[in-house]
Amino acid sequence: MKPDVDAMAAETERASEPSGLWLMIVLGTLLAFASISTDLYLPAMPAMSVALAASQGTLQYTVSGYLIGFSVGQLFWGPIADRYGRRIPIAIGLVLFMAGSAGCALSTDVVQLISCRVLQAVGACASVVLARATVRDLYGRDRSAGVLSTLMTVMAVAPLLGPSIGSLILKVAPWQAIFWTLVLIGLLTLAALFTLPETLPRERRNVEPLSTAFAAYGSLIGDVRLLGYAGAVGFFYAGVFAGISGSSFAYIDYHHLSPQLYGLVFAVGTIGLMATNFANSRLVTRFGGDRMLKLGTIGAAVAGAILAFVTATDFGGVLGMALSLWLFTAMNGFVTANAISGALADFPVRAGAVSALMGAIQYGSGVVGSAVAGTFADGTPWPMGWVIAIAGIGSLGCAHLVGLQSRQLG
Known part of the structure; x- marks a missing residue:
């Protein structure tokens, strides 16, 4: 297994290495979608079980459904973003995330809820996968390692706060309010996304068929x-x-x-x-x-x-x-x-x-x-x-x- 030395050298010599608190906040928020989509509603699961007339075991499939969408979706977003750039696929993912979150809030039975959780996950995983790709676009190898370490701390804070915030929402509103909160988070993140530049210029995009990348x-x-x-x-x-x-x-x-x-x-x-x-x-x-x-x-x-x-x-x-x-x-x-x-x-x-x-x-x-x-x-x-x-x-x-x-x- 011999690495492509020219490709590795080109990666480490990228000239553009922007920095800034706002960039870190937006990228950290994108990465945090991996956890906030589930952690925020964990305290509401017993109440949702009663409201939707679903057993404990059945409601736990809302987590499984989310993970199916999140795991399979990752395999698609990477090659798509390598071909078409980062911002538009992330934006499409955020729209899917908001649609799925709204669907969860409007669900009247557990089957609808699980289906909307899958859609929510397919959108959320675009933010996570492509935020990492964006870091690789912007920074050389040594610098990107430090940036990703900082962003991992942000990801650790999200599950720390998620259940606590979710439980506070439950004190003043029904469980549906948690999913409407996720819609709002998605909308604000979408607006913030377009304050960042496209990090993969056309000349560096992969022009091979997507089928080749998947193979x-x-x-x-x-x-x-x-x-x-x-x-x-x-x-x-x-x-x-x-x-x-x-x-x-x-x-x-x-x-x-x-x-x-x-x-x-x-x-x-x-x-x-x-x-x-x-x-x-x-x-x-x-x-x-x-x-x-x-x-x-x-x-x-x-x-x-x-x-x-x-x-x-x-x-x-x-x-x-x-x-x-x-x-x-x-x-x-x-x-x-x-x-x-x-x-x-x-x-x-x-x-x-x-x-x-x-x-x-x-x-x-x-x-x-x-x-x-x-x-x-x-x-x-x-x-x-x-x-x-x-x-x-x-x-x-x-x-x-x-x-x-x-x-x-x-």
Whole structure:
């Protein structure tokens, strides 16, 4: 696998390196669409279950439907933006996001809600995928790494605030108001988007047929190391979204926390994620990305096993469940960044395709995790617990596979 040296050199020597608070705010907002679309309405799920006459397990499919749209959509937006530029595809995605959000607010049954969540996700993922591409357009390699690190902090703040804001909206308005709030966020972001320049000029756009770009994904699937990295992230996110879809019922219905207190508990867990992201940025240059990935997956497997025990026995009550969930979520700071950077390092010339493929597997696996937890929902936190435990062990196994392949290559 020999990198295209000329293409890599051209990338690092890009002359235009703008900076500014407004640019970071807009790009950070685009990246945050990955989480605000779900985190904002989590406290409303029990109320929505009653209003739409849907069971706990059925309503959890609103998370699965969103993840299907988000994972599959990524594979399409990347090649489209490489051919037609960044701003117009992002704008189209924001319009789809607003249409889906409005549809959610107007839904009268759970089938309509799930369908509109899929549409919402297809639009939201354009913002996330193409915001990363915009950073690559604007900055050279070393500078873009620093910019993306800063934007990752913004992404970590979004789930920190989302449930808390959602619970505050519920205090003064019905659950539909949360989705109308998302429509407003989409509209303001669309207006802000057109204050930024188009970052991919016509002379740098890919003129090959879109079918050629899509076909390139097939050759990546056969690489064992890439599958190891993707599997580590995929299994981990299956657990993450099993927790996201099941936690509101576990805390509010089973342990009888108020929606406002649930938002606070959720926010505390996100603080742990921010701490491990910071620690990883400091330690990865010393110990290497693969070692930090292994550390994160070990922590995820241990936390998942503890959570399975706690949810099966109710040992420690709500505190025991919260602590083990916090520990599992915190491991994201060691798992995701190191797995994605490892995969991109193996394919430097095909970074765009690798990034889209990793993202599709990352969120597609979330579909499985949330759907399985929803299918086996029984009114207790136990199904969520055992799904997260299996996810942690699977993530550790895939990280071990990466290590085995590294030794064979060496």
